[in-house]
Amino acid sequence: MYKVFDVAEIRKDFPILHQTIHGKPLVYFDNAATTQKPQSVIQALSDYYNEINANIHRGIHTLAERATAEYEATREISRQFINASSTEEIIFTRGTTEGINLVAATFGKSLKAGDEVLVTTMEHHSNIVPWQMLCEEKGATLKPIPINDAGEVILEEYEKLLSEKTKIVAIVYVSNSLGTINPVKQMIDMAHQHGATVLIDGAQASAHLEINVQDLDCDFYVFSSHKLYGPTGVGVLYGKKALLEAMPPYQGGGEMIKDVSFTRTTYNELPYKFEAGTPNIADTVAFKKALEYINEIGKPVISEYEHELLTYATESLQEINGLRIVGTAKEKISIVSFIVKGIHHQDIGIILDTQGIAVRTGHHCTQPLMNRFEIPGTSRASFAMYNTKEEIDKLVKGLHKVIKMFA
Structure with a gap:
């Protein structure tokens, strides 16, 4: 089990993270759909x-x-x-x-x-x-x-x-x-x-x-x-x-x-x-x-780090005008779903992709849940052990660009 969690070292184990998408470094925030694989796998x-x-x-x-x-x-x-x-x-x-x-x-x-x-x-x-x-x-x-x-x-x-x-x-x-x-x-x-x-x-x-x-x-x-x-x-x-x-x-x-x-x-x-x-x-x-x-890393160490990412992302996204987080339970894992007033979730996903940022959009195979909240779907950012606060900053910057485009 790791004594000190070092995300930079963790990231070295995942080859797929070291690439560019549309000329931008990949920011992979679709971990709830599937996680990336370490070299050992x-x-x-x-x-x-x-x-x-x-x-x-x-x-x-x-x-x-x-x-x-x-x-x-x-x-x-x-x-x-x-x-x-x-x-x-x-x-x-x-x-x-x-x-x-x-x-x-x-x-x-x-x-x-x-x-x-x-x-x-x-x-x-x-x-x-x-x-x-x-x-x-x-x-x-x-x-x-x-x-x-x-x-x-x-x-x-x-x-x-x-x-x-x-x-x-x-x-x-x-x-x-x-x-x-x-x-x-x-x-x-x-x-x-x-x-x-x-x-x-x-x-x-x-x-x-x-x-x-x-x-x-x-x-x-x-x-x-x-x-x-x-x-x-x-x-x-x-x-x-x-x-x-x-x-x-x-x-x-x-x-x-x-x-x-x-x-x-x-x-x-x-x-x-x-x-x-x-x-x-x-x-x-x-x-x-x-x-x-x-x-080897240890589930408690992973969970503690992912909770830091969740807290940081939640606080950062809440500062964006017109953005509402869907799902504010007291007990959560590192998933943040959100909607932005006046902008379709699919448009958000498409524009973020041009910035190299991968998020999931839609109803996430939970249509009855979306009906409960009276929305067609959300944009979802889900974080894993290899994600960073700097990547969350890029997500926030990307969302500001999305909102500016639809202003």
């Missing part, structure tokens, strides 16, 4: 294909054994990263979205007509649509948990929604649009008191907060590699062992079976029961390097 991908490439679990030759060992090493470090009790509880997926869909399609089979699923108003579409599809199929009802004007869950309203009809509560740990950190530990306990099963969407939280699934006592937790400085196309589903064992397989095929005949098939043990077919081996192997990189 990029090198791991190259090394895998140069030195190891083989299918896993099935071969007895040396390359197959090496590939399997590297793949399973990622499972173990993923277990440690969220403090799961066993690697049997770590299922590799293509990402957070597939993890949620897996739970909805398997555990969700137990839903009956009249049952209820609760989500928050700030959910990503990936944590709304799978439950909508399930509810339509089962005759169940999807109910949103209200939020206040700051973008915080109203716990009193959540309590009112909970009942014996509540079977699943699926809630985002951290909002990708607002940066709000939800009180998920409390919300999990409240749901369990009513006998509900809880899934936590940890896509945004996992890069910024210490995650301990045993302490949270969540039933399922999902997150993605690419939000954690790792490759795209890899994710993790954590589930309590008893639940995973009781759930039917998600897909059929190789690897998820023990024995196959034309009359009967028996399924493999956890976690392989849910990992049909040849997986995304190289990216999963490289994901280990991303988690090692985070662990």
Whole structure:
């Protein structure tokens, strides 16, 4: 773990940051969409294909054994990263979205007509649509948990929604649009008191907060590699062992079976029961390097620095006339969404891009949330460990230029 956080040294590890866009040094503020990759992750991908490439679990030759060992090493470090009790509880997926869909399609089979699923108003579409599809199929009802004007869950309203009809509560740990950190530990306990099963969407939280699934006592937790400085196309589903064992397989095929005949098939043990077919081996192997990189620096050190960036950006942006920050929760990660009076968010994004500044614009896959605030979308600046206050100054300068152009 680093004793002193040195952002200049950190930046040296990320090759993509050292380029120009439209003749300007790149300022990358779209980290909530995907993070950039350190050289160690990029090198791991190259090394895998140069030195190891083989299918896993099935071969007895040396390359197959090496590939399997590297793949399973990622499972173990993923277990440690969220403090799961066993690697049997770590299922590799293509990402957070597939993890949620897996739970909805398997555990969700137990839903009956009249049952209820609760989500928050700030959910990503990936944590709304799978439950909508399930509810339509089962005759169940999807109910949103209200939020206040700051973008915080109203716990009193959540309590009112909970009942014996509540079977699943699926809630985002951290909002990708607002940066709000939800009180998920409390919300999990409240749901369990009513006998509900809880899934936590940890896509945004996992890069910024210490995650301990045993302490949270969540039933399922999902997150993605690419939000954690790792490759795209890899994710993790954590589930309590008893639940995973009781759930039917998600897909059929190789690897998820023990024995196959034309009359009967028996399924493999956890976690392989849910990992049909040849997986995304190289990216999963490289994901280990991303988690090692985070662990080496230390999540507390990263979080402290990112909070400094959030505070600095919030104070700087609030000084711009006509700009309003959307999402002012007391507990936030390093995301600032904003609107500027009289200027469409897409125009803001386009003009900032000409200055080399990458921000996200639109509804951020949270249309119901935007409807709650009665806006079509926002501009979103999201910060990672390799961003600097000087880059935030460039964002402020760029926004002044945008406003001047539309004056």
